[in-house]
Amino acid sequence: MSTLTSQHPVQSTSEMIFNSLIAEAGNDRRRQTLQRLKEACDAIAAKGTPITLSDVQRMVEAKYGRDAGPKAQSISNERRKPLGMHHYVDARGRELSAAQSPRRPRPSGAAETTAIATIDLIRDIDVRSTMYDILDRMVIAERALARAKLLFKTLQPGADLDRLLSGQAALPDQTRAEIPGVQVDALHRLVTALTDEAKLSTVGLTFTGGRVRRKSGTRDELVGPDTLSEVLALSKSLM
Structure with a gap:
């Protein structure tokens, strides 16, 4: 019996994180930094060695000069964000090796912090890694939804996606007052x-x-x- 397969390959968690970060980049400088980050991770992963922040910085500086970023510290600082460069590197590491040591919790909202603490209790490394992937994908989906809501509100006339999803009129009441x-x-x-x-x-x-x-x-x-x-x-x- 034949099996139906999708014509489009499923994106990895790291790819989804990278695309989300690119979409949220506010300027060319940020986009160029993200591209250099990806290049460095690609080069390290090709060697089959663990991806460390210091190696990422070393790779970037070797190709683009000592003033080029991202630096190891700036990547680490984005651990505090709901989604940042640190989470991309983290996901690349998980994808490179399923036997990787547990990831340190990343401070964030109460719900996410609780989820991370719960996942850290899972003893099976493969299951724990899979759950972290699911958590990252959830964060990506939430941020994509937030961007969609902002886009809807920029339409003329603006539309409220929350009202639309709840079955209410998509146009806010104030449009009539105009x-x-x-x-x-x-x-x-x-x-x-x-x-x-x-x-x-x-x-x-x-x-x-x-x-x-x-x-x-x-x-x-x-x-x-x-x-x-x-x-x-x-x-x-x-x-």
């Missing part, structure tokens, strides 16, 4: 006039069957029921 009240009143007066038989009669028109048309003669249609019903609905929602 329509001047005088314009809403004018629309309401227009709809009232188009559906007022007495007023229409004075200009030779009639409102019948949801249509505005000539009262006699060819009885040509001015406004059809589809258009008028939608305008009526719009007027009611704005009022």
Whole structure:
């Protein structure tokens, strides 16, 4: 029996972390630093040796000069972030060797700190490493969702992703307030006039069957029921 396989290879945790860090990079300098970090890890991994922060710094300086980063200390400092260069190096190390020693906890939010402390209690090294991968992927997913929410809010008009996911209207209520009240009143007066038989009669028109048309003669249609019903609905929602 044949087996269906995906045409797209599954990204490793380190690749997902790297892509997330690149997406969040605020400038070219940060992106170049991340690229040098990846190059150094690739070179060390190709040798089959453990990836240490000092070796990463040594590799970067050997190729780009002593002023180039990232430095070992700057990588280590990002351990305190929910997701940073340290977590990328950490993931590369786990992927290089499943028998790696347990990772030190990284200070973060209460929920993540609790998760790390729980994972550290797992005795099986392979299971512990897998759980760290899952935790990192969860952090990546949360940050991707946060970026998506920000992107939705930059749309014109902006949309609230939380409201959309909860089944509410995607557009925040304040978008309606952006329509001047005088314009809403004018629309309401227009709809009232188009559906007022007495007023229409004075200009030779009639409102019948949801249509505005000539009262006699060819009885040509001015406004059809589809258009008028939608305008009526719009007027009611704005009022």
